[in-house]
Amino acid sequence: MSRHFAVGERVRVRQASPPGHVRTPAYARGKDGLVERLCGRFANPEELAYGRLGLPARTLYRVRFAQSELWPDYRGHTSDTVDIEIYEHWLEPAIHA
Amino acid sequence: MRAYHDLGGLPAGPVERAEHDYALWEKRVDAMLVLLGDKGLMRTDELRRAIEGLGSAAYERMSYYERWLAAIVEIMIERGVVTVDELGRKMAEIEERRDEAL
């Protein structure tokens, strides 16, 4: 269903606000980052939360975001970052390279 | 639209660095969750989902392990491990015994 990404690839977190249990924090949605690593494949928490098995397992990525991308008014250094674990179905290719 | 447990980036005051030693009942709640997980009777994401369903007022007011307990009870009822009726009777029994002891 969703495509796979390589380390270093620029990705965008989908902008969506579904009801129910989700592990993608609101502050990262719609933001661009770089894939820092692939963490492995894990059962989908959005299914596990309702007593189901969450299969097929999803690839979990760690995505590194520049603080200035997350918060336009960020006052720290330009090199400051936040790493967030995000499941594959919440990621899409970033529009620009 | 942001869920009330999804706190990243919200304005908030200073971090109060208080700590407390966990009470025995809190440790028991923690241990129950771990054991229910080991036995395949409950998933961490079910706990989270039930906590996220408590409502924002309860989420704000309750202590950490009160939230866990409320969520574990909810999931145990959902999964049919315990029933509402059993819980109600057992709680009444405990309160009665306690009142007699006073």
Add this chain to the structure above:
Amino acid sequence: MHDGHDHPTLPERDEELNRAQITEMALRQLLHEKGVITADELRRQIETMDARTPAQGAAVVARAWTDPAFKARLLADGAAACREAGISTGPFNLVVVENTPEQHNLVVCTLCSCYPRYVLGLPPDWYKSKAYRARAVREPRAVLAEFGTVLADGVAVRVHDSTADMRYLVLPMRPNGTEGWSAPRLAELVTRDSMIGVAPARDP
């Protein structure tokens, strides 16, 4: 106000807390009666959890400071290296992030309270507080300053939001003036807070 704590002067809160304890007792007794969880299992699980303390993490950090090959293994696969050191990380992968003169790491869970509990034990109340969870990702330098940690210019802050299946442990920098120290002696300088990333390791 921080969560995890109560207002003991409010009678309604006392009543609620009282009710929580009765609910805990009732659930526990039902689970015992049904044979789902025995009293013995519960007691042993509490003992197991009580035995997990920051001293475990401190031993791992001190070994990494004194054994470069172990440090490399720890950074490559935290769970495997902890197992090698006799510490289980349970079902979780452990990502160990290294502080250097160029970068400082800080761990938070903005969605709940994910914490490397197998390695460090249960988290402190402030880690689970609304203020820490809300602010650590947006103003990490201000949060660090509240903990007395002011970073030198040019040090990048890397925040790690534990949103899913990884858990994080910060490998703090080895303090100056500890040349030739043994690992057990070094471990005494490694605080819990230094492994969360809110503070450096203690100076000798």
